[in-house]
Amino acid sequence: MKSVRLWSVRHAGAIGRLHALFIRVAPRLRRSVAWVGPQRVERLVAPAERAIKGLLFDCHMCGCCTLSSTGMACPMNCPKRHRNGPCGGVAADGSCEIDPGMRCVWLEALDGSKRLADATKFAQIQAPADENLTGSSAWVRTILSGNVIVEESTNTNNPPAERVPGALEQACKSGRFVVTAELSPPDSADPQDQLRRATAFRDMVDAVNVTDGAGANCHMSSLAASSLLTAAGFDSVFQLACRDRNRIAMQGDILGAAALGVRNLLAVTGDGVASGDHPQARPVFDLDSVSLLRIARGMRDRGEFASGRRLSVRPDLFLGATINPFAPPFEERIINFAKKIAAGAQFVQTQYCFDLAMFETFMREVRSRGLNQRCHILAGVGPLPSLRTARWMRAHVPGVHIPEQVLHRLEQAADQKREGVRICVELIRALRGIEGIAGVHIMAHRNEHLVPDILRESGLTEERGESSAQRDAT
Numbered sequence: 001m002k003s004v005r006l007w008s009v010r011h012a013g014a015i016g017r018l019h020a021l022f023i024r025v026a027p028r029l030r031r032s033v034a035w036v037g038p039q040r041v042e043r044l045v046a047p048a049e050r051a052i053k054g055l056l057f058d059c060h061m062c063g064c065c066t067l068s069s070t071g072m073a074c075p076m077n078c079p080k081r082h083r084n085g086p087c088g089g090v091a092a093d094g095s096c097e098i099d100p101g102m103r104c105v106w107l108e109a110l111d112g113s114k115r116l117a118d119a120t121k122f123a124q125i126q127a128p129a130d131e132n133l134t135g136s137s138a139w140v141r142t143i144l145s146g147n148v149i150v151e152e153s154t155n156t157n158n159p160p161a162e163r164v165p166g167a168l169e170q171a172c173k174s175g176r177f178v179v180t181a182e183l184s185p186p187d188s189a190d191p192q193d194q195l196r197r198a199t200a201f202r203d204m205v206d207a208v209n210v211t212d213g214a215g216a217n218c219h220m221s222s223l224a225a226s227s228l229l230t231a232a233g234f235d236s237v238f239q240l241a242c243r244d245r246n247r248i249a250m251q252g253d254i255l256g257a258a259a260l261g262v263r264n265l266l267a268v269t270g271d272g273v274a275s276g277d278h279p280q281a282r283p284v285f286d287l288d289s290v291s292l293l294r295i296a297r298g299m300r301d302r303g304e305f306a307s308g309r310r311l312s313v314r315p316d317l318f319l320g321a322t323i324n325p326f327a328p329p330f331e332e333r334i335i336n337f338a339k340k341i342a343a344g345a346q347f348v349q350t351q352y353c354f355d356l357a358m359f360e361t362f363m364r365e366v367r368s369r370g371l372n373q374r375c376h377i378l379a380g381v382g383p384l385p386s387l388r389t390a391r392w393m394r395a396h397v398p399g400v401h402i403p404e405q406v407l408h409r410l411e412q413a414a415d416q417k418r419e420g421v422r423i424c425v426e427l428i429r430a431l432r433g434i435e436g437i438a439g440v441h442i443m444a445h446r447n448e449h450l451v452p453d454i455l456r457e458s459g460l461t462e463e464r465g466e467s468s469a470q471r472d473a474t
């Protein structure tokens with residue numbers, strides 16, 4: 001089956017020409033379908049479509065076909081149901097984070113798209129799968145409604161409201177080097193367990209980013225933990241993972257977070273459940289992060305749910321996403337970044353950066369496309385506490401790339417923890433020199449107490465002190 005799927009990608013050009021012919025002929029078939037009756041036609045065509053597309057593409061009959069935009073690779077074969085580009089966990093050899101025996105669908109999609117006459121369609125944002133259409137014929141749908149690309153609502157009756165930016169948004173817009181820090185919520189129902197760990201960040205960072213079931217492990221909810229931090233005077237970033245909730249629950253959480261004073265939302269897809277402590281759980285992946293961003297922006301700017309139903313008060317949120325410049329397919333990473341911006345991302349944080357040369361290559365491409373002018377880029381950094389942890393992360397954390405020379409430095413060090421801090425400080429100093437980087441996002445899991453030292457040694461506390469003194473003076 002897999003070999004037939006790859007054959008289809010290799011012959012995407014010819015299949016694409018057939019598809020283009022079908023799109024031209026489809027309107028002429030509309031009257032005949034109407035005359036026979038759409039339901040009767042559906043009963044005849046759907047089984048044939050299932051058999052043909054099942055053989056050629058491993059089709060899951062989502063009813064809303066993207067093949068002509070995804071290089072004749074079916075995105076529904078992605079275990080996370082990503083319809084807008086790869087997740088951040090693609091392995092260095094191109095294999096899938098969740099099913100290592102499979103090549104990432106998005107590597108196939110990129111290959112196939114280069115063989116299509118209109119490769120630009122690859123950059124179009126695809127709507128999430130529609131459960132109502134599952135099992136139905138995309139061919140009949142195309143005949144009846146044309147080559148449907150479900151666009152975002154164009155309702156302009158309810159234009160974006162004037163917004164007062166929160167602390168993180170203001171910091172990003174100020175042009176000074178921004179610092180955010182990550183905090184994983186506790187395995188506890190005691191709010192103090194969250195607040196105690198956050199004290200290391202007090203007056204040190206612009207925002208505290210609260211993970212949502214990081215690594216697919218269960219903790220206090222990101223929504224509750226973010227709102228606890230907000231009430232304690234931090235600007236918090238509420239991470240929302242598509243893995244655990246459907247679009248109804250996620251939109252409810254967005255409203256809930258905003259109602260509790262949270263001003264920043266980070267849309268993430270989430271790691272596969274198999275990597276966490278509840279591998280028995282059912283992964284949801286109703287939306288991918290691009291679709292989630294688009295919906296959140298619609299709630300904020302048009303004041304409506306994804307269904308089009310109006311909100312009485314909109315969530316006022318600064319919208320963010322994640323990018324991974326260190327995992328294949330590298331060419332697609334830029335396209336995916338641009339899609340996230342088009343969907344509403346105003347800031348992004350990257351996966352851990354341990355390879356400056358690789359990041360500089362990515363940033364050159366970002367600058368050449370002007371993406372850094374449209375979105376604030378926070379480079380992900382963090383102290384490696386030991387060689388053992390570094391090796392474990394390299395082997396087990398999807399999408400993390402740690403070069404050999406970093407491992408070698410840790411191996412040679414008399415004090416590995418101290419060396420990990422030194423590497424992190426050096427990276428921050430170097431990142432500050434890269435044009436287009438707005439700041440850093442520090443991930444010091446279970447080593448939050450190291451963050452103040454890292455910031456001091458990087459010279460970032462002095463800069464923050466100077467800018468707040470300037471603010472006070474004006």
Ligand code: SF4
Nearest residue numbers: 059060061062065074
């Ligand atoms: S995108 Fe949907 S209709 Fe098209 S091949 Fe995949 S599952 Fe089938």
Ligand code: SF4
Nearest residue numbers: 078087096097104105
């Ligand atoms: S690596 Fe990620 S994007 Fe690629 S097929 Fe696997 S889950 Fe999907």
